[in-house]
Amino acid sequence: METERQKQRKEEFLKQQEFFRTNAVLIINEMVKMRKEEIERTEAPSPASPLVDEFLHSIFFLGKINNPEFSPECILDDDDILLKELKDNYPQPFVLCSSQVPKRSPMSYVLNMIVNLMGQENEDTIIKRLCEFTIKLKPGKTKHLVSSTVCVSQKNSDRYYGVSMSTSGPIPGRIMIAASCLSTWDSNVAGAVMTYYPENKEKTKKTYFDGTIKLPEEVRCQAFSLSHRKEMPPCRSCGNLFGLTTSENREWPYGHCAEAESLSNFFKKKDEVREQAQPESDENRKMATESVLKELIKLLNMQKFKWDRHFYTLQV
Structure with missing residues (x-):
């Protein structure tokens, strides 16, 4: 029989989990709003967007593996009009969130949309808009769907952005890091992360593989806190992965930080730096x-997710 303390813990747990649904709705509405803004600016012929499509799948997938599970219909339960609009324009995410794994976490797509709207060169405006939106999210104790940092990688005037993993709890985060390594990150960044992932308790690198890199000194790679808009030094993990100079000793999970996505986007456009x-x-x-693939399969099995071995891509 449950004790009063056990009941209180259960109620608190469920209360905290409700932040997932609350934040999911906020982020979905923000993406829909930005898509409409994008349509007005570009006179796009269709209300649908591949970016929004993949974003929705990422949100719905994380709802699927959440404990307790949140179906797309449960997430959007309070807005029948929005639910119908999204099902009409983006049918695939509603179906394939139960069988396919996303390539990126949700806030990565939000940042992508903001960069499209603001212009890649407008760093201050991009970070300001992302910060203003992030502080509207309900953090709770587990920070559901909330990224904590954004990073800018730059050489000359070209800037490339990334955010930290917007997942809560160790398993969803590890799933998304593995998925990013296997499906979307530049191979140099993926190799650096795979040197440590799946990491052991001591966070030591693999004995048989060393894909770590050293970023050229002329490349700027600067992270910012999304809650304070202050510069943040690289953590020890990013120092180990990318050769970034730091006096920090704290090691975050390898691949979790915003530097990984930012550098991946940078390398995909800067072949000469990538070669260095x-x-x-x-x-x-x-x-x-x-x-990494073996670990991903194990983690998905732990979440009772039946993966069809495909990473989600919009089928046109």
């Missing part, structure tokens, strides 16, 4: 990749 930041070794990369 070659990994220590590419030997045994296949073995490292297989270990």
